[in-house]
Amino acid sequence: MDYFQMSEQELRVHEASLAEQYEAYKQQKLKLDMSRGKPCPEQLGLSKEMLDTVTSGSQLQARDGSDYLNYGGIDGIPEAKELFADILGVSPKEVIIGGNASLNMMHDTISRAMLHGLRGSKEPWAKLPKVKFICPSPGYDRHFAICELFNIEMIVVGLTPDGPDMDAVEKLVLEDESIKGIWCMPKYSNPEGITYSDATVERLARMTTKATDFRLFWDDAYNVHHLTATPDPLKNILSACKEAGNPDRVFIFSSTSKITFPGAGVAVMAASEDNLNAIRKQLSVQTIGPDKINQLRHVRFLKNPEQVQLHMEKHAAIIKPKFDLVLDKFEHEFGGSRIASWSKPNGGYFISLNTLDGCARKVVQMASEAGVTLTGAGATFPYGQDPRDCNIRIAPTYPSLAELEAAIDVLCVCVKLTSIRTILSKSA
Amino acid sequence: MDYFQMSEQELRVHEASLAEQYEAYKQQKLKLDMSRGKPCPEQLGLSKEMLDTVTSGSQLQARDGSDYLNYGGIDGIPEAKELFADILGVSPKEVIIGGNASLNMMHDTISRAMLHGLRGSKEPWAKLPKVKFICPSPGYDRHFAICELFNIEMIVVGLTPDGPDMDAVEKLVLEDESIKGIWCMPKYSNPEGITYSDATVERLARMTTKATDFRLFWDDAYNVHHLTATPDPLKNILSACKEAGNPDRVFIFSSTSKITFPGAGVAVMAASEDNLNAIRKQLSVQTIGPDKINQLRHVRFLKNPEQVQLHMEKHAAIIKPKFDLVLDKFEHEFGGSRIASWSKPNGGYFISLNTLDGCARKVVQMASEAGVTLTGAGATFPYGQDPRDCNIRIAPTYPSLAELEAAIDVLCVCVKLTSIRTILSKSA
Numbered sequence: 074m075d076y077f078q079m080s081e082q083e084l085r086v087h088e089a090s091l092a093e094q095y096e097a098y099k100q101q102k103l104k105l106d107m108s109r110g111k112p113c114p115e116q117l118g119l120s121k122e123m124l125d126t127v128t129s130g131s132q133l134q135a136r137d138g139s140d141y142l143n144y145g146g147i148d149g150i151p152e153a154k155e156l157f158a159d160i161l162g163v164s165p166k167e168v169i170i171g172g173n174a175s176l177n178m179m180h181d182t183i184s185r186a187m188l189h190g191l192r193g194s195k196e197p198w199a200k201l202p203k204v205k206f207i208c209p210s211p212g213y214d215r216h217f218a219i220c221e222l223f224n225i226e227m228i229v230v231g232l233t234p235d236g237p238d239m240d241a242v243e244k245l246v247l248e249d250e251s252i253k254g255i256w257c258m259p260k261y262s263n264p265e266g267i268t269y270s271d272a273t274v275e276r277l278a279r280m281t282t283k284a285t286d287f288r289l290f291w292d293d294a295y296n297v298h299h300l301t302a303t304p305d306p307l308k309n310i311l312s313a314c315k316e317a318g319n320p321d322r323v324f325i326f327s328s329t330s331k332i333t334f335p336g337a338g339v340a341v342m343a344a345s346e347d348n349l350n351a352i353r354k355q356l357s358v359q360t361i362g363p364d365k366i367n368q369l370r371h372v373r374f375l376k377n378p379e380q381v382q383l384h385m386e387k388h389a390a391i392i393k394p395k396f397d398l399v400l401d402k403f404e405h406e407f408g409g410s411r412i413a414s415w416s417k418p419n420g421g422y423f424i425s426l427n428t429l430d431g432c433a434r435k436v437v438q439m440a441s442e443a444g445v446t447l448t449g450a451g452a453t454f455p456y457g458q459d460p461r462d463c464n465i466r467i468a469p470t471y472p473s474l475a476e477l478e479a480a481i482d483v484l485c486v487c488v489k490l491t492s493i494r495t496i497l498s499k500s501a
Numbered sequence: 502m503d504y505f506q507m508s509e510q511e512l513r514v515h516e517a518s519l520a521e522q523y524e525a526y527k528q529q530k531l532k533l534d535m536s537r538g539k540p541c542p543e544q545l546g547l548s549k550e551m552l553d554t555v556t557s558g559s560q561l562q563a564r565d566g567s568d569y570l571n572y573g574g575i576d577g578i579p580e581a582k583e584l585f586a587d588i589l590g591v592s593p594k595e596v597i598i599g600g601n602a603s604l605n606m607m608h609d610t611i612s613r614a615m616l617h618g619l620r621g622s623k624e625p626w627a628k629l630p631k632v633k634f635i636c637p638s639p640g641y642d643r644h645f646a647i648c649e650l651f652n653i654e655m656i657v658v659g660l661t662p663d664g665p666d667m668d669a670v671e672k673l674v675l676e677d678e679s680i681k682g683i684w685c686m687p688k689y690s691n692p693e694g695i696t697y698s699d700a701t702v703e704r705l706a707r708m709t710t711k712a713t714d715f716r717l718f719w720d721d722a723y724n725v726h727h728l729t730a731t732p733d734p735l736k737n738i739l740s741a742c743k744e745a746g747n748p749d750r751v752f753i754f755s756s757t758s759k760i761t762f763p764g765a766g767v768a769v770m771a772a773s774e775d776n777l778n779a780i781r782k783q784l785s786v787q788t789i790g791p792d793k794i795n796q797l798r799h800v801r802f803l804k805n806p807e808q809v810q811l812h813m814e815k816h817a818a819i820i821k822p823k824f825d826l827v828l829d830k831f832e833h834e835f836g837g838s839r840i841a842s843w844s845k846p847n848g849g850y851f852i853s854l855n856t857l858d859g860c861a862r863k864v865v866q867m868a869s870e871a872g873v874t875l876t877g878a879g880a881t882f883p884y885g886q887d888p889r890d891c892n893i894r895i896a897p898t899y900p901s902l903a904e905l906e907a908a909i910d911v912l913c914v915c916v917k918l919t920s921i922r923t924i925l926s927k928s929a
Contacts, residue, residue, distance in 0.1 A: 109572065117570045121557040124794070128556075129549040142545045144537065144763040172600040177788040184612055188627060188651065199616060199627050215786070222786045223616065330789070335572040337794035358643070358650045360605040361758070366552070366765035367792060 076412050076492060081500060084493050091490045095443065098483045103444030105480040110263070110422030111471040112331055115391050119384065120333040123374035127366055141365040147356045148349075149341075153368040157341040159378050160296065161325060162309045168343050169352065172363045175328035175340040179290060180219050182324055182342070185355055186253070186286075187223055192321050192351055193286035198253060206290075207245060207255035209237035211425060211453035211464045213263040213292065216256040220455070227455035228252070232265055236273035239280075246282040254288045260307045261295040264425040264453050264466035266418025268305035278313035278322065289314075289323040295421040296327055297378075297385045300393050305419050311343065320345040329371060331388075331422065332381065339371045395469040395477055399424050402478070406485040412492035424467040425453075426484075432491045433462045439487040445480045504840050504920060509928060512921050519918045523871065526911045531872030533908040538691070538850030539899040540759055543819050547812065548761040551802035555794055569793040575784045576777075577769075581796040585769040587806050588724065589753060590737045596771050597780065600791045603756035603768035607718060608647050610752055610770070613783055614681070614714075615651055620749050620779055621714035626681060634718075635673060635683035637665035639853060639881035639892045641691040641720065644684040648883070655883035656680070660693055664701035667708075674710040682716045688735045689723040692853040692881050692894035694846025696733035706741035706750065717742075717751040723849040724755055725806075725813045728821050733847050739771065748773040757799060759816075759850065760809065767799045823897040823905055827852050830906070834913040840920035852895040853881075854912075860919045861890045867915040873908045 079087070127133070133141045141150060148154075149170025158165040171178050185191075187199040198204045205226040208217060212232070220227050228245060231238040237255070246252050257277070259269040269277075277289055291310055299305075314322045321344070329338040342349075375381050400417060403426070407413040416425040428436055433450040440447055448466040451457040467484075469477055507515070555561070561569045569578060576582075577598025586593040599606050613619075615627040626632045633654040636645060640660070648655050656673060659666040665683070674680050685705070687697040697705075705717055719738055727733075742750045749772070757766040770777075803809050828845060831854070835841040844853040856864055861878040868875055876894040879885040895912075897905055 111572050114568065117568060124555055124557050124559070127552055129552050131552070140542065140545060142762040142764045144539050173792045174788040174790065180787040184616065188612065188615055218786045222783065334570040334794070335789065336568070336570045337792045355650065358646045359608040360602040361763065362602065364601045364765045364792060364795060366762070367795065
């Protein structure tokens with residue numbers, strides 16, 4: 074039913090009934106957490122065998138005879154570079170393998186740019202009066218947190234089903250030399266679940282930037298994280314940059330956090346050899362190198378892109394029913410209501426729910442009081458400021474189906490109640 | 502025999518015979534590397550069982566019920582904090598556990614100080630016209646490399662058998678506000694093998710510094726790496742700083758690189774809770790956390806300080822004969838010659854050899870030409886500049902006893918030959 078076609082009387086009756094339901098949920102003293110995109114225990118179980126791939130009896134020699142248990146190598150073992158190069162569609166020389174967190178590689182890349190500059194920099198970014206990043210939003214809160222840490226001013230641009238609003242992006246980078254980067258989640262984006270179109274990828278690769286050291290921070294976190302048998306295609310950004318004559322424009326990041334383990338995974342970055350050689354030089358001062366044995370575990374377990382794909386299908390089999398449950402509930406509760414719209418992603422970890430303007434913060438607060446923890450409203454925008462206060466990020470993977478159902482029931486009641494009250498307050 | 506008592510004729514005869522020996526070594530086409538302090542294969546073997554402590558069947562739940570395979574926790578698992586707190590003599594709240602490399606933690610600590618400042622900083626170090634560190638020398642080349650990367654000016658002070666020349670240090674830090682830190686290797690220092698006296702530790706903790714954010718960068722790399730049954734005692738620096746009313750003065754670093762594996766170890770830093778809370782806040786933006794499973798492996802294998810001590814005795818049993826071989830050779834070849842002096846460490850990874858002034862570079866070059874790679878001459882001083890060109894760092898742990906003997910034979914001939922030529926050129 075269309076809430077905007079209901080009479081005040083009808084709305085008030087509905088409100089009373091919803092308020093009763095809400096109070097009943099509160100009595101259940103639920104404790105459900107949907108705040109972060111976390112794999113569930115069954116997903117973690119899929120990779121436990123990896124822990125058996127390296128034991129005291131294992132062969133731990135590299136091809137060159139060196140021992141992976143000893144010193145040597147700062148940018149990853151060759152086998153791991155080859156595997157991730159295949160997955161990302163780049164060459165092994167265009168890959169650096171890190172420790173557990175791709176976030177760490179993103180942070181450190183910006184930290185290095187601040188202190189030492191990048192290829193093409195006139196000076197280190199920290200010496201400039203102002204550094205700005207474009208932040209297509211809704212987006213990933215941890216990207217925005219890095220900008221805040223480094224006092225990088227964030228410029229919001231909209232996110233369309235094809236990617237960032239490219240007209241806006243092109244205009245901004247053409248005119249403003251202080252814009253040094255853009256955060257991109259090109260595939261199954263957090264939280265919208267959109268995948269950049271070929272045209273978007275090409276325009277990002279090709280566009281003219283006033284800054285000589287502008288970079289795409291390409292967080293390809295959900296590269297192989299499909300939910301359907303017909304994955305979204307994504308054009309290869311490094312190839313596109315090379316073709317456009319801007320080979321150094323992009324830093325690609327990815328990790329196995331949601332392939333194997335968030336608590337014991339492997340992170341990777343990819344870029345032009347020139348870009349990476351500059352980083353390798355700094356890495357050789359920063360560290361004696363990453364954990365090589367955990368890289369070896371990953372290579373032995375994941376083997377090749379085909380095996381990775383089969384492995385990811387097992388993940389999808391576990392989490393697809395959770396996405397379906399949320400989407401079915403939303404359709405059932407909100408279909409035709411005009412009080413909510415939501416994403417229907419083909420992959421990734423999130424469903425993005427948009428309420429009526431001015432409702433998101435209240436909904437998240439109400440849900441929290443009924444024991445359902447959601448990602449903080451506003452978190453998907455720079456500085457935590459959702460200009461329309463309407464976006465709520467749903468992370469359906471961690472809870473069990475039963476818990477998820479309970480949580481979404483609570484959420485739906487909170488959305489409906491808040492919507493009705495908003496409509497009533499406006500008509501008053 | 503005292504080379505300075507030999508006649509020119511005697512020296513020339515000796516030179517000819519040594520030159521012949523050197524040519525013979527060259528013919529052997531040796532390929533021996535003593536350039537870095539690396540554990541040997543037998544040492545790595547001591548910890549291989551650790552790889553079996555976590556398997557697919559293992560209990561991987563934390564005490565609070567969370568799964569170590571999943572997200573959560575940015576500063577290390579509680580069990581690891583407790584173990585390393587016990588080893589370092591601090592409280593678990595005064596510990597952060599990192600990834601594979603303590604060097605990474607040192608680098609990042611300075612990087613954060615540059616960009617964000619430390620507790621007590623008036624502004625981030627990168628905003629200052631000049632930042633300086635005191636570098637007791639000979640010291641560790643990787644410390645100096647970090648300073649060079651960040652354009653931190655290095656001030657050399659001498660290293661005595663009790664630690665840095667404290668009269669010089671106290672004077673410098675009292676007068677110069679731009680001096681923000683000092684590199685300290687307090688126990689079995691690289692390369693001298695000295696351990697700081699209680700008085701040195703107390704003076705470092707107590708001294709008045711002009712900078713309000715001065716720090717001791719306390720690289721306690723060889724904390725448990727004894728070679729004898731009577732280890733050098735080292736006064737607890739964090740306690741000393743607290744007693745002196747300077748609880749925030751010290752950052753302690755250590756790792757298991759030479760306890761378990763350089764290629765798959767665990768790094769740790771310790772400091773006051775206030776210091777660490779500031780870092781934890783930044784870490785929560787920088788990373789989703791370190792590999793928790795490798796920390797668990799270490800806890801299960803190393804168990805407690807007593808077990809660590811037993812484990813380190815096994816290391817000592819392997820490497821002590823190598824140190825003895827070098828020291829015996831030096832005594833035999835150089836005893837009474839007055840052309841060389843050397844350290845006799847009770848622990849750590851190095852023997853420091855001092856030649857006549859102006860000889861080190863030539864010796865290392867000659868040895869290299871005969872197939873024996875030593876640490877580059879000068880590497881133990883800031884900017885690679887050994888003012889007397891006399892210090893050579895010997896890393897005896899990696900080669901087998903037979904290889905080591907061959908390498909030291911070559912080295913001894915190179916030292917003697919270079920010394921004679923130097924004496925002759927001066928008397929000419």
